[in-house]
Amino acid sequence: MKVIRFVLGKVILGLDCVFSPSGVKRDPAKQTEIDAETARYSLYQFEACPFCVKVRRTIKRQSLNIELRDAKNNEEHRAALLAGGGRIKVPCLRIDNENGETQWMYESADIMSFLESKYP
Secondary structure, three states, rough: HHHHHHHHHHHHHHHHHHHHOOOOOOOOHHHHHHHHHHHOEEEEEOOOOOHHHHHHHHHHOOOOOOEEEEEOOOOHHHHHHHHOOOOOOOOEEEEEOOOEEHHHHHHHHHHHHHHHHHHO
């Protein structure tokens, strides 16, 4: 089973690399404003997870600057995901709101919908 996951993971990453979307071109001032806002976002993910790949493609398509955190190979990120979000499930978008609250958003469809509606 590990061999199958390894091979499928490499296939997914290869296809993602070949068919990588191009990003949205924005006015530099608007892009700077969006970059400042998305600096409060972090995506907890596994590199070869197909749902994480979908979210990363949305991030690239929307030209968003969101920190990617590997929750599979980095114990600190894995512990932070478990402590903050309550479970080790990816993808998970951590949103540090301006009022100091932290929101943990699971489910790739919800994350993509949130990003696409907030940054059209």
